[in-house]
Amino acid sequence: MLRHLPLITRRIEFTPLARTPLPSITARREFAIAREHSSSPPPVDPGLPLSDVSDASDVSMQSDDDNLSGNILEEDSIDDEDVKIIPKPPGEPGRPKSGGYNLEQTLSWPDAIYQQVVNHVHREAHHRLETKKSFKNQSVKQIQAICDDAVNEHSILRVYENAWPVRDMPKLRLKYTSEKIPYSYVKL
Template structure:
């Protein structure tokens, strides 16, 4: 019987191979295959090699923690340093800003020092109070009037500032500061002291001159009285 032929189209595409079925290795006929199917729990595992790195890391972490705890519990300064290390960046920024606050406060507390030299002697090693203060002329006039009034009320105008009572001088300074709060920016209220010194210098010198004139007038009166009596005796 002649075999029959089947015509094949020109663009013949073979069908895909059949899907392989999974088989166990023991069911195959591949030679020289050997598998160790022993349980994993029977395998000998070197635990020292497996835990070497974690143990070292853990020991280092524990040692670092213990050292930090010792430093923190030793002194308050170390405790502050430990807290600053563990704080966040924002906390460190806040602490640095807090450290700069005392410096700004010190700058704010700085007061104007007293110039060198003696008040009322400009061009001769001293200075003029009006020029140094550079106040408004009206404000300066009010300040001088107040000092003149307080000197007459609180102090002895016939004596110098070094001969005055300290408690009375302190009372005068407080009253002047109450009327002129801007005086607080000057160290030890030296404008008040200078103004009082100038006023007492004027009033004391005027009092001395008045006393000298009174003594001279009394001497003249005595001399004229003696002449008058002598004339009467001659008559």
């Protein structure tokens, strides 16, 4: 026979407290491009022809003459005082589940511009760096030369502190190419 324990207290009723405003979790940030007060990325000039953008792993298909990102930040339209430098987000690129970030989502550029910049940086990395070595084993001068060249070629990169998107692109590329090298098998 099952016996229930005696009821010691009456039912407890909870009443909600007065609602308070939710706390602000993060501070608001003002980003550099303030042409229009919208959350969308900067517009691309519709008069420019969009070339077919190849896969990001192909570093030789995109030509240097196609400069879609050059019209995003025209030097005449924005003063240096109006431009705020965008700092690098915390963590490492390509590791969003380990405290890092997804580079493409963080930049939130139009796909054509993102692919054009990535192809340019990958092409330069292929010519200037040793693709069998990791990023930390590369020449600092060569990495800086790639950054300077990319910033000169794509004006959208001028608003980023220390050209961090350009530094992250070869880092991801070299991680892929250096890990692609076959390891010699050791017989046990």
